[in-house]
Amino acid sequence: MSKLHLVFGGRVSDPQTLDFDDLGSIDVVGMFPDYKSAEKAWRAAAQRTVDDAEMKYVVVHLHRLVQPDLMAKPD
Numbered sequence: 001m002s003k004l005h006l007v008f009g010g011r012v013s014d015p016q017t018l019d020f021d022d023l024g025s026i027d028v029v030g031m032f033p034d035y036k037s038a039e040k041a042w043r044a045a046a047q048r049t050v051d052d053a054e055m056k057y058v059v060v061h062l063h064r065l066v067q068p069d070l071m072a073k074p075d
Contacts, residue, residue, distance in 0.1 A: 001036065002032065002033035002063075003033070003034060003035065003061070004031060004032070004062040004066070005031065005032045005035055005037075005038035005059055005060065005061055005062060005063070005065040006028075006030075006031050006032075006033070006038075006059070006060040006062050007028075007029035007030060007031075007032065007035075007038050007041045007057065007058070007059050007060075008026050008027060008028045008029060008057065008058065009026070009027050009029070009043065009045055009046070009055060009056055009057030009058065010022065010023075010025060010026040010027055010051070010055070010056070011025070011052075011054050011055055011056075012054055012055075012056045015053055015054065017058060018056070018058065020056075021028045021054075027045070027057075028074075029041050029042070029045045029057070031057070031062070035059070038059045039059060042057050042058070044061050045057045047055045
């Protein structure tokens with residue numbers, strides 16, 4: 001079974017939070033079958049906006065939402 005991950009980002013009001021300003025303008029980078037490929041995509045997206053402190057990209061472990069019992073196991 002693949003462990004699905006979602007990478008997305010957008011403008012936040014406070015870079016220390018996940019409080020996205022406009023959900024309509026979220027940049028969905030994509031869905032990935034493993035953490036390694038998701039992290040690679042996250043790094044690329046974050047690097048493109050490195051000079052904009054209000055832009056934030058995150059990796060969401062979708063497999064943990066679908067099957068919470070997998071949280072005890074490493075990625």
